[in-house]
Amino acid sequence: MPRVKPRKTTVQDRPSPRTLLLRRLRRAGRPTAVLGVVAILLIAVPLGLRGVAAVFRPVRAAAAGLAADAGFRVAHIELQGVAPGSRAVVERVIDVERGQPIFAVSPAVVAARVGALGLVRTAVVERVLPDTLRVEVTERRALAIWQRPDGRFALVGPGGAVLEDRDAGAARVHDPSLRLLVGTGAPKHAQDLLNLLARFPAIDSRVVAAERIDRLRWNLILRDKTIVELP
Known part of the structure; x- marks a missing residue:
């Protein structure tokens, strides 16, 4: 009795969602089509569809790349509200290069990096x-310039915060009214001193520096180099 050979069954693998998306977008060939898909994928996480977002993460990356090919790349970075002396520091933490796919840049991540700076x-x-x-960017307003015990300078912000990331020299050029504070603990008590001086405008306008003495009181240095010892 002749044997019957089993028929070979050929199983065709179905293309992955990513492959299908790429094919459809290439056929569309229009930036508007690319943008439509990218927009849908980008709102998956904000809407709380995290399971969907995880599945389509490779597709999101592919869509961002296609959008970049259609011209959606970072060509300009507009930085607003930053003093000249702070610009280089902020640009460094933005950490986005021109030419990157714009949909591959997360505004929330960039904002978190910039917001972590003490000056912001x-x-x-x-x-x-x-x-x-x-x-x-909205910067913290500088109140004064502090000369550290080691001779270096730093800006003092509201609440006595030391604004490590700002250039004190550039800030002084930008705002010559910033007073010089000297002494250990001076930043912590800067706001109280400035509030006190504001009550006496005639004296306030003549003070160019103040020295914190023994962490207890202030000496005021006036424009004519007179020293006023506060109790």
Whole structure:
């Protein structure tokens, strides 16, 4: 009795979602089609669809790359609200290179990095399509300049915060009214001193520096080099 050979069954693998997406977008060939898909994928996480976002993470990356090919790359970084002496520090922590796919840049991540700087009070980052990343910063207002015990200078902000990331020299050029504070613990008591001086405008206008003595009181240095010892 002749044997019947089993028929070979050929199983065709179904293309992955990522492959299907790439094929469809290439056929579409239009930036608007790319943007439509990218927009849908980008709102998955904000809507709380984290399971969907995890599955489509490779697709999101592919869509961002396709959008970049359609011209959606970072060409300009607008930095607003930053003093000249702080600009280099903020640009360094933004850490976005021109030419990157703009949809691969997370505004929330960039805002968190910028907001972690001591000189920054608030930071808002947004994409301005097709090619601009806008970073709006509100800086902490400097109250004075502190000369550290080692001779280095730093800016003092509200609440006695030492603004490590700002250039004290550039700030003084920008705002010559900033007074020099000297002595250990001076930043912590700077606001109280300035509030006191504001009550006596005639004296306030003549003070150029103040020295914290024994962490207890102040000596005021006036423009004519007179020293006023406060109790």
